[in-house]
Structures are given as structure tokens and as C-alpha cells.
């Protein structure tokens with residue numbers, strides 16, 4: 058995946074990042090002027106039948122909000138002629154190359170900040186109500202028209218007893234009708250409400266940002282897994298008899314407090330965890346390992362002839378001598394780092410990057426291992 062021109066209209070990437078990113082909304086008319094949606098509504102409905110695809114149906118029977126979770130058979134969905142329903146399909150970039158390729162236009166933001174591309178299909182009047190999201194989003198109008206109304210961040214009150222998070226008070230400060238190819242950028246916590254004007258499809262390019270609690274939870278669990286080894290246990294040889302058996306023994310309290318206060322993760326543990334955490338695939342992603350791994354030598358010959366590319370679901374990042382891929386950490390052997398970084402940045406290695414490298418090299422062995430795991434493929 059090449060890095061394509063950012064769809065920011067007249068703004069440069071620098072202007073956008075300084076003036077808008079995480080600060081204020083931006084409407085970009087004709088951001089992708091000749092945009093043709095790569096997926097028809099029928100193809101989207103088909104995706105929503107799969108159990109490895111996260112989908113939701115939002116409707117308002119008799120004026121009450123209703124949320125159903127997929128997968129949905131064709132007969133589960135309301136008719137396309139029926140008003141005001143919405144089908145949301147999450148992570149479409151994980152399943153459709155042409156949709157994944159769209160994300161290349163947003164790689165002016167680091168890959169680890171990018172979450173997924175969600176497609177929302179709605180019939181006339183459809184929407185999911187006024188709400189806020191915790192993350193930045195680019196709303197690309199892919200087909201038909203949608204009216205967006207937005208408001209600046211403020212104290213949030215939600216409708217009681219609704220199956221979705223819907224703001225109970227929402228006063229729009231600005232509103233626009235988006236046409237195909239237009240994009241609306243929203244920073245986190247801006248109130249927004251989108252309403253379909255006729256049948257419409259909107260692509261949400263969503264970002265991710267960990268909270269401190271999410272990071273700590275995972276990190277502490279990870280540390281606990283790797284403690285093992287020399288695990289001292291409290292002992293109290295010489296303990297004096299007590300007449301107050303209900304009281305916490307002071308020496309015991311002091312020892313345990315010392316263990317807690319003195320425990321420190323190493324810098325290596327910390328750096329390693331951050332890289333693995335930020336490249337962890339989504340829970341729905343499952344890589345199919347090669348049932349019959351090819352022998353290294355013919356495989357390497359083919360790789361040198363055809364080049365290699367990352368699977369569209371693979372998450373890659375590097376820092377210093379470490380490369381992180383799909384939640385695992387590799388120390389890059391000397392002589393491999395320039396090319397492994399190139400694989401992370403461009404998501405492919407063309408034949409000329411591999412040609413001069415012998416089959417008994419660290420690079421060939423590492424890439425072969427990733428190929429067998431299903432993380433990378435031969436280029437077409």
C-alpha cells in the first residue's frame with residue numbers, strides 16, 4: 058500500500074494537522090471528486106451475513122430506537138423501500154481490498170492510530186441519532202446524500218433506556234448536506250447527527266487511541282504472565298504468638314507493601330509491550346497459518362521474482378531495532394532492518410529489494426516465518 062494524496066481539498070497536510078486534527082471539524086467539498094463506491098449495497102448486505110464481520114442494524118419501529126446485532130440473513134434486513142433504517146458494517150477494510158486501499162489516503166497519520174473503515178447504509182430518513190464518539194473520524198459520503206448536524210463538545214447526557222448511546226440534549230450549531238465525494242472531519246467528542254436524504258452510504262474512517270486504563274490493564278496482565286521464575290513467598294520464621302489474631306501482622310504488611318512498592322517493569326518490558334499492544338489485531342481477526350508450509354528455498358525464489366506484500370489485516374510498526382507485527386515483537390537482525398522498515402512503511406517489498414539476498418539470510422528466514430503465519434503474501 059503506497060501512500061496516496063490526502064483528500065484534504067485545498068488544505069495541505071500541515072495546515073490540516075495544525076489547525077484541525079484533534080481541534081476542530083472540517084468540511085471538505087469534493088475531497089475525492091470522482092469517487093465511485095467500491096461496494097454496492099448488495100455486496101455490503103452479503104458481508105453482513107458473515108459471522109467474522111461485525112454488523113449492527115439500527116431502526117425505529119413505532120418511534121423507539123432498536124439495535125440488532127449481526128450476522129443478518131437477507132430476510133433479516135428490512136426492505137430497501139422501507140424508510141429510516143441503518144445497517145452498520147465495521148472493519149470493511151479487513152475484508153475488501155478496494156476499501157482497504159482507501160486507507161492509504163489517510164497514512165499522513167501513523168498506522169497505529171488508524172482503526173478501521175465502517176460502512177453505514179441507510180434508507181431515507183435513517184440515522185443512529187445524535188451522539189458523540191471518543192475518536193477522530195473522517196466521514197466520507199460514498200453514495201447518495203446525508204445531512205450532518207454537529208455541535209461542540211459539552212457535558213454529555215444520554216437518553217435513558219435506549220439501546221444506543223444517544224444524546225438527550227442536542228442543539229446543532231452547524232449543518233451541511235454532504236454529496237458523494239465530500240468529507241466531514243470530526244475530532245473526538247463533537248456531537249453529530251447524520252440523516253440520510255434518500256438511500257445513502259457513508260464511509261467512516263475511524264481512528265483509535267488507547268486510554269490509560271486499557272493500556273495498564275493489558276500491561277499488568279502481560280507482566281503477571283511473565284513473572285513466574287523466581288517467585289519469593291512470604292515467610293515468618295520466628296513469629297511471636299498473638300493474643301489479637303484479628304490484627305494484620307505488621308511485619309507481613311511491611312513485606313507485602315515492599316513487594317508492591319519495589320516492583321518496577323524494566324524499560325525493555327515497557328517498550329516491548331507498547332509495540333505489541335499497538336499492533337494487536339482486532340479481536341475478530343484470525344490469521345490462517347499455511348497448512349503445508351512451503352520449503353524455504355523455492356519459496357524465496359518466488360518471493361524474489363514476485364515481491365512480497367503485507368496481508369491487508371496485518372498491523373506493523375517499528376521502533377529502533379524492533380519490529381512489531383500483529384502483536385508480536387521481533388528484534389531485527391543486522392542487515393534486515395532497512396527492508397523490514399520499508400515493509401512496514403510501504404506494506405510491500407518489490408522484487409528488487411529481495412533479489413541480492415541469499416536464501417540462508419536472516420531476512421529470508423524471517424519473511425518465510427511471517428508468510429507461513431499468514432501475515433504476508435507474494436505480490437500479485
Ligand SMILES: [Mn+2]
Pocket residue numbers: 188189190249
Ligand atoms: Mn459517530
